[in-house]
Each structure stands twice: as structure tokens, then as C-alpha cells.
Amino acid sequence: MRIVVLDDYQRVAPTYADWARFDADVAFFDRPVRGAELTDALAGAEVIVAMRERTAFPRELLERLPDLRLLVTTGARNDAIDLDAARRLGVTVCGTEAPGTSTPELAWGLILAVLRSIPLEDAGMRTGGWQTTIGGDLAGRRLGIVGLGRLGERMARIGQAFGMDVVAWSLNLDPTRAAALGVTAVTKDELFSSSDVVTIHYKLGERSRGLVGAAEIALMTPSAILVNTSRGPIVDTDALIRALEEGRIRGAGIDVFDEEPLPADHPLRSAPRTVLTPHLGYVTDGTYRVFYPQAVEAIAAWRSGTPIRVLA
Numbered sequence: 001m002r003i004v005v006l007d008d009y010q011r012v013a014p015t016y017a018d019w020a021r022f023d024a025d026v027a028f029f030d031r032p033v034r035g036a037e038l039t040d041a042l043a044g045a046e047v048i049v050a051m052r053e054r055t056a057f058p059r060e061l062l063e064r065l066p067d068l069r070l071l072v073t074t075g076a077r078n079d080a081i082d083l084d085a086a087r088r089l090g091v092t093v094c095g096t097e098a099p100g101t102s103t104p105e106l107a108w109g110l111i112l113a114v115l116r117s118i119p120l121e122d123a124g125m126r127t128g129g130w131q132t133t134i135g136g137d138l139a140g141r142r143l144g145i146v147g148l149g150r151l152g153e154r155m156a157r158i159g160q161a162f163g164m165d166v167v168a169w170s171l172n173l174d175p176t177r178a179a180a181l182g183v184t185a186v187t188k189d190e191l192f193s194s195s196d197v198v199t200i201h202y203k204l205g206e207r208s209r210g211l212v213g214a215a216e217i218a219l220m221t222p223s224a225i226l227v228n229t230s231r232g233p234i235v236d237t238d239a240l241i242r243a244l245e246e247g248r249i250r251g252a253g254i255d256v257f258d259e260e261p262l263p264a265d266h267p268l269r270s271a272p273r274t275v276l277t278p279h280l281g282y283v284t285d286g287t288y289r290v291f292y293p294q295a296v297e298a299i300a301a302w303r304s305g306t307p308i309r310v311l312a
Contacts, residue, residue, distance in 0.1 A: 001025070002067075003299065004045040007032065007054035010283075016292035022299065032261060039064050046070065047302075049295045052282065053078055054260070059085035070094065072298045073311070074291035075282075079204060083312040092302060093312040096294035103281035104154040107199055107229045110253025111138075113275040114225045115197075136196070136223065136250065139163035144195025146212070147202035147230070148173055148183060155199055156183050167191055171207065192219035197227065204231035214239035217249065225250045229281045232257040237268065244271045255281050 001024040005013050011030045013019075019026045024047075032054065033041050039061070042048060047070045050057065057071065059082045068091050073081060075098045086093050113119060116135035124132055143159035145152045148168040159166045160182060167186045168178055175185035192198060198220065202208050212226070213236040220226065226249060228235050237258055243249050251273035260279055262268065268276065294309075301308040 001047065002045045003027070003047040003049065004042055005029065005049040005295075007051040012288065013049075013292055016288050017296040018293075019296060021296065022303075042068070047072070047299055049299075050074070050078065050081070051291075053080035056080040057086075058082050062086060062089055062091060065091075070299065070302045070307075072096070072295045074098070074295060076309070077311070081311075086312045091312070092307050092310065094298040094302065094307055095309045095311050096291050096298065097309075098282070099287050099290060100150045100154060102284040102287050103229050104151050104158065104201075106255060106277065106281050107155060107201075107227055107253075108158055110227050110229070110255065110275055110277065111197055111199070111225065114227070114251040114253045114273070119275055136225075138197075141165070141196035142167060142194055144168070144186075144191040144198045145183070146170065146191065146198065146200045148178055148181070149201060149203075152199075152201040153181060155201060156181055159197075164197075167195065170202065188216070189219060192216045193221070195224060196221075197225055199227040200230045200234055202230050202234055204234055209233050210236055212236065212240075214242075217243045220249050222248060223250050225252060227253040229253075229255040232260070241267055241271050244273055247272075249273075251275070253277075255279055 001022065003024050003026045005028045008028050008030050013028050029041060042065055044067050046067055048068060050071065050073045052075050057080060062082060062085050071081065071086060071091055071093045074096050076095045081093060083093060117133040121133060139162060141164055143164040143166045145155055145168040147170045152168065156166045167184045169186055169188045169191045173185050178185040200212065202211065211234050217239050240252060244252060253275045255277045256279055298308055
């Protein structure tokens, strides 16, 4: 049996789980592989382990993998896998559990980093400088959450601990549930026009692609910041860059991008008043201690004829 583990950027997958339990050839890839190179890399693989949505599995790719029988994705869902095609081709798709704490923690790191200009002041300190910015505040300010699901709810609780007024909006937000969390349900326009911090925790889909566009960004105040740890295409990147370059918002903290890895010459890399991280939301020790062992567990269960956490 050949097992391929994709996108192990930090080269740690071998250390997080007991891959040796299988009498198999296990190959680990520590860099993005695309196109014809990807097809060649996956040739002969009966099992593939995908790290979240770093590598897409559309129908066209699945059809070029006649030996594939099991595709394990880390996390409980993966919109980059064509599940219908997998079913038609007889490929079992399984997932893992996913802690709901790491991404909100990073989101708050980005909020504080932008609000207090931490990267800029750190860089200044290392070159002999001292105090060049005036930071913003959280206590008494408004936190606007786009998407009050599991992650958004955690963001709300932390915002309340900072003494913030918390509001939320989504297409299907239940005002009663929001109120039970101490959160005020508002319109989309009110959220963007009145929030000091706007943080996005929304699933990417046809209705949410471009959800935060030029119109929404134009509603934000010059002192407001935007944070996206959800999915890159939810925000109109060009509109965001224009707002940053023109000084129409205070700044942005971005962990997710339209194209990943982000090209070296992408204009976001040089946009002012930004803090950028390379999709680190789920990249923590605690998360990997769930992802990789449960991926191995899923392979073992499939081999025994009783697959677990089946997605397709």
C-alpha cells in the first residue's frame, strides 16, 4: 500500500502519528505540488492524506488517480474536495475532528498586532528606535463579527472579556441566539459602519464569495480594522488594498488569501498598515495532535472495513 501525506510544510507529520503501524510506503511532501507534478506524485497511491484545503481535489484530478481508494482530509469538512466525484469513483473520503480554539486565538493576535502596531514597534526597537505610534483601544469599543458560528461565538466571549460591545451579522443569524450570547444582531451595513474591529468567521461558498467588497469596506471608519482568518475570497482583496493605500481604514490583519501560498510579488505583501500571517489559524501543536493521529486512525479503520468520520 502506498500512502501520500501532502503539504507537510513544517516537516512534522512523521512525528505526530505512528505511520509505521502500516506495512506501507509512506511518502511525505513538504511543499506545494501542483499540476502534472501533483498527478505524478500521487500515482499509485491507494491512500492520500490532505492537510485542510491546501491541495484541491476536483473531479479532473480524482479521475486521474485510478488507484486511489481512501482520501483523508484533516478537519471535519473540506470544500476543496469534489465529494460527488469521489462517490462516483468509489473513493472513500474521511475527516478528522478539529479544535475550535486555535483560529480565534490567532484572530485576537492579529487584532492586537494591528491595533497596537506591534510588528512596526518591534522592528523599530531592534534598530534602536522608541515609540513611534499611538495604539488603539478595545475596552468600550465595538467588535463586529461576520458569522456567529462556533468560532464567532468564541470571538464574542473574548471580546466581551476585553470590555467590548459585540455585534454580529450573517445571512441566517438568529437574533434570539445572538442575544443569549450577549451579542446584538445588526444589519450588515450597521456592522461595518459602526464597528471598531470587524472580524470574519464565515464559511466560503457561492453566497459568501466577495461578501466583503468595496461597498462594505467604504462603510468602515478611518479608525477601524479588518481581520480575516476565514477564507481569502470572502474579501475583495483589490478593494481592501485600495482602502489601505488611501488610508481609509486603520489597518488589516490577514491570515488567508485568494491564492495560497501567496505569490512573492503579491501587492498585499507591501500594503501599508497590515499584519500578514501564512494561514496559521489551525497550525498549532494542539491541532496537529488531533489531525495526524486521527488521520492514521481513519486509515486503520478503513483497512478494517469500518471507515469512520465518513464524508463521502
